[in-house]
Amino acid sequence: MDIKSIVAQMTLEEKAALCSGKDFWRLETPERLGIPSVMVSDGPCGIRKQADKADHMGFNASVPATSYPTGSCMACSFDRDLFKVQGETLGHACQAEELSVLLGPAVNIKRSPLCGRNFEYLSEDPYLAGELSKKYIDGVQSQDIGVSIKHYAANSQEYHRMSNDSIVDERTLREIYLPAFEASVKESKPWTVMCSYNKINGTFAAENKYLLTDILRDEWGFDGYVVSDWGATTADRVKCLEAGMDLEMPGKNVANDKQLVEAVNSGKMDVAVLDTACERILDVVMRYVDKRRPDTVIDFEADHKFAQTIAEESMVLLKNDGILPLKKEQKVAFIGKFAEVPRFQGGGSSHVNAYKVTGALEAAADLNVTYAKGYETDTDQPDEALLNEAAETAKAADVAVLFVGITDALESEGFDRSTLAMPKNHEALVKAVTAVQPNTVVVGMCGGCITMPWINDVKGVLYAYLGGEAVGPATVNLLYGNVNPSGKIAETFPLQLEDNPSYLYYIGDEQDKTEYREGIFVGYRYYDKKKMNVLFPFGHGLSYTTFEYSNLKLDKTEMKDTDTLTVSVDVTNTGAVKGKEVVQLYVGMPESMTIRPDKELKGFEKVELEPGETKTVSFELSKRAFAYYKTDMADWYVESGEYEIIAAKSSRDIACTAAVKVESTTVLKPVYSMNSTMGEIMANPIGAQFIGQMMAQSPLGGGGDAAAAADSIGMGKAMMEMMKGMPLRTMIAFAGGMIPTEVINGLLAQLNA
Numbered sequence: 105m106d107i108k109s110i111v112a113q114m115t116l117e118e119k120a121a122l123c124s125g126k127d128f129w130r131l132e133t134p135e136r137l138g139i140p141s142v143m144v145s146d147g148p149c150g151i152r153k154q155a156d157k158a159d160h161m162g163f164n165a166s167v168p169a170t171s172y173p174t175g176s177c178m179a180c181s182f183d184r185d186l187f188k189v190q191g192e193t194l195g196h197a198c199q200a201e202e203l204s205v206l207l208g209p210a211v212n213i214k215r216s217p218l219c220g221r222n223f224e225y226l227s228e229d230p231y232l233a234g235e236l237s238k239k240y241i242d243g244v245q246s247q248d249i250g251v252s253i254k255h256y257a258a259n260s261q262e263y264h265r266m267s268n269d270s271i272v273d274e275r276t277l278r279e280i281y282l283p284a285f286e287a288s289v290k291e292s293k294p295w296t297v298m299c300s301y302n303k304i305n306g307t308f309a310a311e312n313k314y315l316l317t318d319i320l321r322d323e324w325g326f327d328g329y330v331v332s333d334w335g336a337t338t339a340d341r342v343k344c345l346e347a348g349m350d351l352e353m354p355g356k357n358v359a360n361d362k363q364l365v366e367a368v369n370s371g372k373m374d375v376a377v378l379d380t381a382c383e384r385i386l387d388v389v390m391r392y393v394d395k396r397r398p399d400t401v402i403d404f405e406a407d408h409k410f411a412q413t414i415a416e417e418s419m420v421l422l423k424n425d426g427i428l429p430l431k432k433e434q435k436v437a438f439i440g441k442f443a444e445v446p447r448f449q450g451g452g453s454s455h456v457n458a459y460k461v462t463g464a465l466e467a468a469a470d471l472n473v474t475y476a477k478g479y480e481t482d483t484d485q486p487d488e489a490l491l492n493e494a495a496e497t498a499k500a501a502d503v504a505v506l507f508v509g510i511t512d513a514l515e516s517e518g519f520d521r522s523t524l525a526m527p528k529n530h531e532a533l534v535k536a537v538t539a540v541q542p543n544t545v546v547v548g549m550c551g552g553c554i555t556m557p558w559i560n561d562v563k564g565v566l567y568a569y570l571g572g573e574a575v576g577p578a579t580v581n582l583l584y585g586n587v588n589p590s591g592k593i594a595e596t597f598p599l600q601l602e603d604n605p606s607y608l609y610y611i612g613d614e615q616d617k618t619e620y621r622e623g624i625f626v627g628y629r630y631y632d633k634k635k636m637n638v639l640f641p642f643g644h645g646l647s648y649t650t651f652e653y654s655n656l657k658l659d660k661t662e663m664k665d666t667d668t669l670t671v672s673v674d675v676t677n678t679g680a681v682k683g684k685e686v687v688q689l690y691v692g693m694p695e696s697m698t699i700r701p702d703k704e705l706k707g708f709e710k711v712e713l714e715p716g717e718t719k720t721v722s723f724e725l726s727k728r729a730f731a732y733y734k735t736d737m738a739d740w741y742v743e744s745g746e747y748e749i750i751a752a753k754s755s756r757d758i759a760c761t762a763a764v765k766v767e768s769t770t771v772l773k774p775v776y777s778m779n780s781t782m783g784e785i786m787a788n789p790i791g792a793q794f795i796g797q798m799m800a801q802s803p804l805g806g807g808g809d810a811a812a813a814a815d816s817i818g819m820g821k822a823m824m825e826m827m828k829g830m831p832l833r834t835m836i837a838f839a840g841g842m843i844p845t846e847v848i849n850g851l852l853a854q855l856n857a
């Protein structure tokens with residue numbers, strides 16, 4: 105279909121109408137021209153198709169759908185293939201439900217563990233978030249369904265999410281908050297991008313031409329439509345459209361449509377802007393319409409099983425003092441209401457009407473398991489009778505497994521958590537049970553991380569996160585070793601909230617400005633640099649077997665930044681059972697001249713190994729793996745020098761390292777001025793010669809060598825260091841008129857030539 109000719113046949117009113125929805129979920133297409141209206145739905149970890157009453161907070165019912173583990177859980181799989189298959193499964197279900205676009209993936213960076221929506225987001229690490237996001241997109245879109253990658257951008261808190269202004273410096277934006285979007289847009293071409301509610305550096309995302317057009321389209325080549333988050337369009341619809349925000353949702357904001365019509369009629373806005381937005385929207389609509397398959401059938405049972413597989417691949421064994429896996433013969437007490445009624449998904453727009461939910465107690469029906477409720481979920485107050493019953497049940501068993509975490513009321517879209525602690529009644533339960541049962545395991549059910557003041561009192565911790573509708577069988581399989589845990593946490597668990605780098609500036613000031621003052625030091629980038637102890641480091645996760653790394657090899661030891669480095673490392677399963685290991689590759693530059701994290705994740709692979717088996721895992725590193733964003737160049741830049749290549753089991757468990765020298769192919773041309781320091785001037789051979797001669801003529805002598813001159817008065821190092829930091833103008837002032845202005849101007853001209 106020729107989209108341009110369709111747009112040419114549309115009236116001005118029809119064009120304006122197309123740029124906002126028909127209702128909460130549908131688009132207002134020109135049906136008289138043969139383009140059917142299409143529907144979009146949330147995402148990301150299941151389908152929330154509201155056939156009747158609509159809302160954006162998950163209050164009203166939606167059609168039954170498979171509830172998969174949430175993003176925070178699934179990211180711990182570090183498994184690209186799993187994301188791809190999940191995407192395919194979701195896309196398939198969208199075909200069945202006649203949805204043109206699925207509103208996900210959600211890839212905002214976990215800046216603070218308090219963010220109420222961290223359960224939906226993937227990681228504190230932009231590379232990991234981007235790699236997984238790309239595969240989800242590939243999967244969904246392979247089914248001829250679009251995605252809407254969200255929420256673009258710097259939307260890392262729920263507090264005042266619709267009004268706050270995220271103040272982020274350019275380098276931080278480029279290195280931390282944009283890369284997951286960038287990689288996804290460049291490599292997986294999402295059909296749509298959802299702009300966030302917040303302002304970024306003073307401009308609402310919906311009006312932000314810099315983000316929506318300059319970066320998204322002009323730099324990254326985005327070719328779909330930008331949709332507003334639901335209600336994110338500002339009062340100035342024209343400004344939004346001109347900035348590149350094509351589709352306003354939800355519809356039908358008649359006043360905003362009118363603004364567009366009037367702007368064209370009055371000549372304030374060129375109709376071409378409106379035409380372009382319409383072409384983008386219709387193009388995406390037709391990508392779906394042309395390939396609709398409404399006869400598609402969802403196999404809910406198969407999807408339920410797949411949800412279980414995802415959970416099994418993702419949940420993380422954080423601690424194990426030899427207590428796990430449990431043995432069938434053991435008498436095990438499951439304690440905590442979450443064992444019976446699991447917390448398996450988060451609240452808000454991602455909330456799915458789960459097809460069926462299987463809890464751990466139900467899944468353990470054939471095992472020697474007893475149960476005590478331990479707490480109620482509608483209160484955080486401990487209940488003495490329930491605690492006593494729990495302690496008795498625990499005492500009478502060989503092992504107690506506590507199902508605790510955070511309740512729905514304390515963690516959801518729309519507001520932030522106020523603490524990392526579990527509710528009082530969950531904490532009290534851990535205390536009561538560990539007091540009587542030394543063999544205690546905790547199963548953590550929470551969208552994000554928690555503090556664990558009791559960590560030394562328990563022998564094992566399996567972190568289930570929000571494990572989706574099949575959380576029960578997955579948990580039981582992992583606890584009993586039917587499946588070997590292989591998840592690794594995609595975020596750092598700090599010892600206390602106050603350790604988090606954003607802690608001092610998390611909630612904005614009275615003007616609703618949230619300053620991202622920790623800059624690029626988010627998550628492990630901060631804890632590493634500060635050499636701080638953490639509860640569990642980024643990338644940590646145990647297995648029922650052990651792995652050894654050896655033979656880290658680089659295919660070269662010197663390279664240009666335009667070359668590709670191939671890295672390989674051997675991984676051996678040294679234990680007694682089959683298992684999977686997530687091999688992590690970090691890159692650092694110990695002697696960098698600029699402020700950088702100690703190391704950053706630049707590669708990962710998940711491998712499965714039989715006992716005794718060795719596999720070689722390979723990675724390719726290209727320019728971006730070594731680069732930082734150089735703001736004055738407005739580009740990525742690789743500093744020449746030695747880089748460390750680190751193969752690791754977690755960000756704090758480094759297995760082997762190797763070094764490579766990288767030479768930059770970018771010639772930096774410094775501009776010299778009176779404010780240039782002597783160090784900068786002497787770094788240039790012409791400058792060094794000049795200063796040497798100057799020193800030689802000075803009473804110090806030194807034969808033309810500045811260092812030798814300084815040495816001659818016994819001040820070598822100190823004097824040179826002092827001089828290096830001195831601007832040229834100050835040097836001249838100190839020379840007391842000895843250096844004529846023409847000579848200085850001549851020097852600067854030569855240096856800048």
Ligand code: BGC
Pocket residue numbers: 146159160161207254333334453
């Ligand atoms: C959320 C989006 C969601 C939309 C529609 C908004 O409140 O931020 O993630 O897709 O509602 O439900």
